Amino acid sequence: MHRILSRSVAKLVLLVTFSVASTAFAGDPDRVIFATNWKAQAAHGGFYQALVDGTYAAHGLDVQIRQGGPQVNNRPLLAAGRIDFLMAGNLLHAFDNVKNGVPTVVVAAIFQKDPQALIAHPGQGYEDFAALRDAPVVLVAKDAQFTWWQWLKARHGFRDEQLKPYNFSLSAFLANPRAVQQGYSVAEPIYVRRQGGFEPVVHLLADHGFSTYSTLIETRAVTARERPDLVQRFVDASIAGWRSYLHGDRAAANARMLADNPELTIEELEASVALMKAQGILESGDAAEHGIGAMRAERIAAFLAEMVRADLYEDGEVDPSKVADYRFVSPGKTASD
Numbered sequence: 001m002h003r004i005l006s007r008s009v010a011k012l013v014l015l016v017t018f019s020v021a022s023t024a025f026a027g028d029p030d031r032v033i034f035a036t037n038w039k040a041q042a043a044h045g046g047f048y049q050a051l052v053d054g055t056y057a058a059h060g061l062d063v064q065i066r067q068g069g070p071q072v073n074n075r076p077l078l079a080a081g082r083i084d085f086l087m088a089g090n091l092l093h094a095f096d097n098v099k100n101g102v103p104t105v106v107v108a109a110i111f112q113k114d115p116q117a118l119i120a121h122p123g124q125g126y127e128d129f130a131a132l133r134d135a136p137v138v139l140v141a142k143d144a145q146f147t148w149w150q151w152l153k154a155r156h157g158f159r160d161e162q163l164k165p166y167n168f169s170l171s172a173f174l175a176n177p178r179a180v181q182q183g184y185s186v187a188e189p190i191y192v193r194r195q196g197g198f199e200p201v202v203h204l205l206a207d208h209g210f211s212t213y214s215t216l217i218e219t220r221a222v223t224a225r226e227r228p229d230l231v232q233r234f235v236d237a238s239i240a241g242w243r244s245y246l247h248g249d250r251a252a253a254n255a256r257m258l259a260d261n262p263e264l265t266i267e268e269l270e271a272s273v274a275l276m277k278a279q280g281i282l283e284s285g286d287a288a289e290h291g292i293g294a295m296r297a298e299r300i301a302a303f304l305a306e307m308v309r310a311d312l313y314e315d316g317e318v319d320p321s322k323v324a325d326y327r328f329v330s331p332g333k334t335a336s337d
Helices: 002-024 043-052 073-078 091-099 128-134 146-155 171-175 188-196 221-226 228-247 249-262 267-276 285-290 297-309
Strands: 029-035 061-066 085-090 103-113 116-120 137-140 164-167 178-184 201-204 214-220
Touching: 029 164, 043 061, 043 228, 043 267, 073 214, 085 091, 091 103, 091 188, 091 214, 091 297, 103 221, 103 228, 116 128, 116 146, 116 188, 116 249, 128 146, 137 171, 146 297, 171 178, 171 188, 171 221, 188 267, 214 221, 214 228, 221 228, 228 267, 249 267
Parallel strands: 029 061, 029 085, 137 164, 137 178
Antiparallel strands: 085 214, 103 214, 116 178, 116 201
């Protein structure tokens, strides 16, 4: 009974918040451009949910979602002031910005686990993560070879002799039962089932020490400093959108994503949501106690130290205090506070 009452109270508070927001922003809404790092997919679903169900509007925001993709790099647009918020893949991008003096800051961590994974064929002895370091072939894309592959070598004993280029096609992996391939844990397993007809072995790097937050919301440091109310409203609305996308009616958001990315299917979107829930991508870690979007300075500092040990950064090269602004999703804070 207590849980039922708590959920009811939480819903009531959220409705009141939306009502107040609608009243407070009865004038012209703030126009916001939010750019993602890839084409529309279920991993963007909460943002689309907030767009189509009126949550952004209720927070006084007129949001345009601008897709990324294989030929689109939205990252430079944030520092240049051509977009207002950016969805970043993981903390390595934020570390690079601090290292290079790019004035951006992380304001929320939507995913507690990075969905980056290694996938393998069943029945080949790869059910144990440690066995992957003996695989004859590991297919890894060029950018990953200079980031988490270096960490895999330093932390888990993988070797460059295993490395083969991954060109974002499953053909080489499917043709070689002994091959291992990188993949997004909420996407590639679906494609393997569809194209290969089998259930792959999936090892999340996050479950083996790659403790970065993922699907980060970044903004310019000057925006966080001079327009904290705008940042707070965008973060709160995005978090509310993600809650609703995971646990409510997501049909309209899915339809909007299908319109933006016709390569998707409803079946793929729903399968991806199921994987996000099963793997604890959003609601594990700090979010289990403090809600979606939560992040802690200690965890970011610990991940940076791990990357220093992997020789991705020199000691002292990145100041962790400049990576994130915790005011908007501090532990204990929720979108309805």
